[in-house]
Amino acid sequence: MSTDLEQFYEIFFEESSELLADMETCLLRLDVNSPDLEDLNAIFRAAHSIKGGAGTFGFTDMTETTHMLETLLDKLRKGELEVRSEMVDAFLKAGDVIKEQLAGHRGEGQADPAAAAAICEELKKLSEEVQAPAREIPIINTKAEILSAENEIAIDEIRPVLIDDSSELTYCIEFSNDGMSNMAIENLFANLKQLGIVENNTPKNEKELCKLKLITSNSEEDVWETLAFVVDPANLRIEVDSSDSVKVNVTETRIPDATHADVESLVEEDVCATTPMPPAPGYGFFPGAPAAPKDIDGSEFNLNLPQQHSVSNNKNELQAASNKPSNKANTATPANEASSIRVSVEKVDQMINLVGELVITQAMLAQTVSQFDPVVFEKLHSGMSQLERNTRDLQESVMSIRMMPISFVFSRYPRVVRDLASKLNKRVELKTVGESTELDKSLIEKIADPLTHLVRNSLDHGIETPERRIAVGKVAQGTITLRAFHQGGSIVIEVSDDGAGLNRGKILAKARERGLPVHDGMTDQEVWLLIFEAGFSTAEAVTDVSGRGVGMDVVKRNIQSMGGRIDIESVFGVGTRISIRLPLTLAILDGLSVAVGDQMFIVPLNYITESLQPSAADIKTVSGHGRVVQVRGEYLPVIALYEVFNLRPNVTAVHEGILVILEAEGCKAALFVDDLVGQHQVVIKSLESNYRRVQGVSGATIMGDGKVALILDTAALVLSSQQEIV
């Protein structure tokens, strides 16, 4: 069957990775002081599922590790042991080991067996620590001991049910304990005690036969069921005590279905059977259960239960047998896999590209059709408008496939922060806000590394040690906040901390030392941006976390390559906030096409607040700084597009053209163009990959008429106008 199994490997790998991630999330969420039972159950279930799969697929190393994990978790969720933080550490470590093992089976790298052995040992130690204090009854090692112990205490047992003495019967029970584990016998006694008073009459020297007396008001069938469940029915004999008036051979009367004849015939030979049991089949049927096979033949089915116990002597099984799930969690992650499919990203990307092309084709068609008389070609026109609607819907739904919540990235940081904080002896709480904010998948992937760097940086350089924090009057625990939200057409991701803040003097001194062109009159913003210079670090000591000055420049480069910007706000002694602003998607945008001379430009629609034709009186000239326009009492710098790109415009007087009011980065500016042409959805084609980066242009697109139009980098234009004014 091995070839058949392989086709399920991939599913198992995917599933296990997800389960491990879920497990980690729950572990990190777990409050050691008041653990949430639901979380513990969810963690247990994850370990349990991985173990089941790993066992089925023959990944024994994973089975072993998950088994140890499961054992300890089971004790925790059953309240046999208090959750301690070193356990959570061990669980996380075990999760890492399992991840490695998983990668090993996937053919990615090699798992370290020593690490697995070490973590197994650690988990084992932790779970054994529990056992000693949790059990009040000493661990009984031999059957004889169990039996004698039962003998001493059984009589004092309080009957759990009100017993009507008149109907009380005494049963003599005899069964062969051959092949039964101590635990099985122990359990059996416990079960019988539920029914009534148990008296152990097993002779001390008797090794294979147990003799009991049970005084109970329960029916013989109940007694039979309790016993038959654990003891091979063929090896069991229950009789009503001879001192009672009625004597019944229970074996004959109480087997509820056709199997009794077979069983009866087996009784004699099997009670005395000394031959070793055949290997356990690993399955069994409950006699008398609905739809149980009618042809239960002793050799295969009636022997199952005791055989199972002989397997229980195996260490693993013994552990499994002790996993008595008390109350099952009904919540945790709702399984939604049945209603989702996995597709490769390439397929989705291909679809997005094709839709992009479709949008262009549709725009071209629309342009052609617009030349036809709408009265004569009414159907053509209505068909076109329907096509446009459909294209837009299609495009939106295709784009939404690629959108993923940012929690995919955020979810990894609790672990990062936790590990790093303990390494640095700092106390840090990580808050995440706006995890459901959606972002293009390609951006999600690219943002992870820079964000990790920023978080680590905040923790290492930003948050102070608890002693230092207390000394400056802050709470000992620092806070790092990850926040994501939409703003206009962008998504903003902020990493903020309530740590020491950036030290302007130190940064300037360091910059001078490195020979960077700095002066004391620089704005804070400019000073902060120095930390993005290559090789810049103000840390006194180089730690293995950060301090080598490698990274912040890479962070900035990464963010910029995604078409994003990075800003820093910092107050010394109060904290730092680094915000990353990214475009929502890289593929398509809504734009307003504007004309300057014979050129066409696209202005991203979400930067535009309004368009207007100013009167000549509203235009003012600021000497040396160009023109400004007064819009409802507010003076805005005028950016003449023809000047930026050195074009020959149709109009040069501002009041003869159109002003498009742009808002970006909290600043406003008026873009002066000849004319507005129309609103389009445009497919962004990278100018960088096809040509090179051009200042003021973020990309290009193909218009309906087949001409290329440049997409303006609005934010850069607005900012450059601000610098001119200041």
Add this chain to the structure above:
Amino acid sequence: MAKTILAVDDSASIRQMVAFTLKGAGYEVIEAVDGQDALDKANAYKVNLVLTDINMPRMDGLKLLELLRKLSHYKAIPILMLTTESGDEMKAKGRAAGATGWLVKPFDPKRLLEVISKVIG
């Protein structure tokens, strides 16, 4: 007509492997991801056998068993537990909830078919 089996497991790999094994042997297979899902599907399709995991989110296998046995169609339908937990207590609970039998994970496809053929032929 081919017999229909409802395979219930929250682990997709196990579930699909069970389904694959059973389909290979000519059974119709309906998959369910947890007890609740299974109960819904058991109501919608009158299956000939239910094979369920015990430890599952939302609704575990024992609760499923209990609820299934209350449905007229499932009073006498074989319901097998496929579970890693082979302890006595689990078996007792399974039995009390109305299970026909049990099968220990990790399962061997051949044995699975063998056991199933014993109950529904």
